[in-house]
Amino acid sequence: MINDEFLLQPNIYSTQGKKTLLSLLEEHWIDHVTPGTGDIYILSGFGNYNGGVRFYDIFKNHVARGGKVFAMFAGSTSQKLTSKQLVEKLLECGATVTILNRKRLMHAKLFGYKNTTEQTLIVTSGNFTGPGMTQNVEAAIGLSPARVKEVGFDWEDFYSAYHSQAWDLYAPAIPINAVMPEWKLLYDEDQRMSSKIEDIEANTMLLMLGHADTIRINAEPGTQESKGSQYFWLSKDSFDFFPALTIPNARGDKPTYSTIVKIKYLDLGGLEEESRVTYEAGNNVDFRLGTGSLRNTKVAEEGDIAAITRTANAEYDLKIYKKGTDDFKKLEKFMVTYIGHRGKKYGYIPTEFFEKVV
Numbered sequence: 001m002i003n004d005e006f007l008l009q010p011n012i013y014s015t016q017g018k019k020t021l022l023s024l025l026e027e028h029w030i031d032h033v034t035p036g037t038g039d040i041y042i043l044s045g046f047g048n049y050n051g052g053v054r055f056y057d058i059f060k061n062h063v064a065r066g067g068k069v070f071a072m073f074a075g076s077t078s079q080k081l082t083s084k085q086l087v088e089k090l091l092e093c094g095a096t097v098t099i100l101n102r103k104r105l106m107h108a109k110l111f112g113y114k115n116t117t118e119q120t121l122i123v124t125s126g127n128f129t130g131p132g133m134t135q136n137v138e139a140a141i142g143l144s145p146a147r148v149k150e151v152g153f154d155w156e157d158f159y160s161a162y163h164s165q166a167w168d169l170y171a172p173a174i175p176i177n178a179v180m181p182e183w184k185l186l187y188d189e190d191q192r193m194s195s196k197i198e199d200i201e202a203n204t205m206l207l208m209l210g211h212a213d214t215i216r217i218n219a220e221p222g223t224q225e226s227k228g229s230q231y232f233w234l235s236k237d238s239f240d241f242f243p244a245l246t247i248p249n250a251r252g253d254k255p256t257y258s259t260i261v262k263i264k265y266l267d268l269g270g271l272e273e274e275s276r277v278t279y280e281a282g283n284n285v286d287f288r289l290g291t292g293s294l295r296n297t298k299v300a301e302e303g304d305i306a307a308i309t310r311t312a313n314a315e316y317d318l319k320i321y322k323k324g325t326d327d328f329k330k331l332e333k334f335m336v337t338y339i340g341h342r343g344k345k346y347g348y349i350p351t352e353f354f355e356k357v358v
Contacts, residue, residue: 001144002027002028002032002120002142002144002145003016003144004141004142004143004144004147005018005024005141005142006139006140006141006142007019007020007021007024007139007140007141008137008138008139009021009126009134009135009136009137009138009139009140010134010135010136010137010237010337011336011337012137019237019337020133020134020237021122021124021126021132021133021134021138021140022054022133022134022237022239024122024140024142025054025055025111025122025133026054027142028111028112028113028120028122028142029055029058029111029113030055030058032113032120033058033062033067033113034115035058035061035062035065035067036061036062036064036065036066036067037065037066037067037115038067038068038113038114038115038116039067039068039069039070039113039114039115039155040059040062040067040068040069040070040112040113041069041070041071041110041111041112041113041114041155041158041159042069042070042071042072042073042110042111042128043071043072043108043109043110043111043162044072044073044074044082044109044111044127044128044129044132045073045074045081045105045106045107045108045109045127046073046074046081046082046127046128046129046132047071047073047081047082047083047086047087047127047128047129048082048083048085048086048128048129048130048189048244049083049085049086049089049189049244049245049246050129050130050239050240050242050244050245051086051127051128051129051130051132051133051239052086052089052090052128053130053239053245053257053279053281054133054239054281054285056089056090056093056255056257056281057255057281057282059090059093059094059095060092060093060094063093063094063095064094068096069090069093069094069095069096070095070096070159071090071095071096071097071098072097072098072100072162073086073087073097073098073099073100073128074099074100074101074102074105074106075099075100075101075170075182075185075186076101076102076185077101077184077185079105080187081105081185081186081187082099082185082186082187083186083187083188083189083244084176084183084186084187084188084189085188085189085244085246086128087099087172087186088174088176091172091173091174092174096171097171097172098163098169098170098171099169099170099171099172099182099185099186100167100168100169101167101168101169101170101181101185102167102168109123109124109125109126109127109128109132110122110123110124110158111124111128112148112155113155114154114155114156118145118148118149119145119148119149119153119154119155120142120143120144120145120148121142121143121148121153121155122140122141122142122143123140123141123143124138124139124140124141125138125139125140126138126139126140129240130239130240130241131239131240133237133239133240134237134238134239134240135237135239135240135241135348136240170182170185172186189243189244189246190243190313191243191244191246191313191314192313192314193260193261193262193312193313193314193315194312194313194314194315195312195313195314196312196313197310197311197312197313201240201310202310202311202350202351202352203241203309203310203348203349203350203351204307204308204309204310204348204349204350204351204354205234205238205241205307205308205309205346205347205348206305206306206307206331206334206335206346206347206348206349207232207234207305207306207307207308207335207344207346208303208304208305208332208335208343208344208345208346209232209300209301209302209303209304209305209306209344210233210302210342210343210344211302212233213231213232213233213300213302213306214300214301214302214304216228216230216294216295216296217230217294217295217296217297217298217299217300217301218298218301219295219296220296221296226295226296229290229292230290230291230292230294230295231288231289231290231291231292232288232289232291232306233286233287233288233339233344234286234287234288234289234339234346235286235287235337235339235346236285236286236287236339238279238287239279241310241348242259242261242277242287242314243259243261243313243314244259245257245258245259245277245279246259247259247260253282254280254281254282254283255281255282256278256279256280256281256282256283257278257279257281258276258277258278258279259276259277259314260274260275260276260277260314261274261275261276261277261314261315261316262274262275262314262315262316263275263291263293263315263316263317263318264311264315264316264317264318265293265294265318266317266318266319267297267299267300267318267319267320268293268294268297268299271293273292273293275289275290275291275292276290277289277290278290289308291318299320300320301322301323303323304320304321304322304323304328305320305321305323305328305331305332305335306318306319306320306321307319307320307321307331307354307358309351309354310351321358327357327358330357330358331357331358334347334348334349335347
């Protein structure tokens with residue numbers, strides 16, 4: 001049952017226990033929706049591919065079974081508002097998408113659902129982007145079906161009123177046609193590894209390593225413990241820390257989305273290797289960062305801190321800080337959010353500040 005709820009993310013304040021806008025949307029669109037029944041609605045001024053990664057397969061299944069998804073975004077020829085990759089993926093899922101071309105930004109963000117008997121509504125400051133869903137400081141209020149009925153809101157009336165305005169509205173279709181005006185309003189998400197990042201993206205993730213992160217690092221070559229993939233389990237809310245996860249799974253029946261990044265291992269003499277970041281959308285809904293170069297090196301143990309610094313669009317420095325050291329003690333206080341129930345935790349700090357701390 002959906003209750004009225006207010007939250008301030010990330011994990012700052014909540015009346016019902018949700019940590020992020022993403023978790024609120026999961027309740028409204030996954031826990032509460034019967035696939036194929038009713039309509040899902042999205043209104044957001046900004047949108048990027050990672051904003052929808054958690055829901056693409058949910059949307060696709062919903063539409064395939066007879067439901068509908070309606071998405072409304074803003075576009076611009078001079079500003080990066082909504083990406084081509086997001087719109088293309090939503091269209092592939094069967095969603096109906098409209099793009100509003102306005103000289104002034106569209107600031108409204110609304111999300112929700114309607115079936116024949118009830119509807120829900122989320123009003124928020126968070127956009128349909130990776131940062132807006134999880135790590136930006138954003139407020140959101142989710143209204144229960146009873147509350148939506150009380151205030152007199154109706155999604156169909158809203159959608160009709162929105163599209164009856166004398167606005168410059170476009171309905172893109174696939175395949176992408178770059179000469180059509182609707183696609184000119186959308187920007188390309190940068191996939192180049194070495195592209196410069198904006199100051200707001202220059203962050204360092206601090207991750208306390210667990211047993212599963214380090215067992216292969218400390219194993220002897222050829223042993224049973226050394227077998228299998230070596231990676232770090234990351235937070236479920238890492239959407240804004242990595243480039244667009246546009247590589248779908250090539251095998252298996254559970255959806256995953258990945259991207260390729262380059263890691264510089266500072267503890268291994270600056271060794272640089274390409275690695276895969278994978279989001280397990282259809283399984284544990286968590287992120288995994290491949291760190292195969294650390295296998296059998298014994299450079300990290302359970303309880304150490306891994307500092308992962310984003311230096312370019314898809315390039316990262318990785319350094320281990322041993323537990324008990326002075327640098328470890330300085331960094332530990334910034335890991336404020338727990339992953340699971342075994343003491344593993346993480347946090348983000350601006351890289352400029354991180355470099356001053358250590």
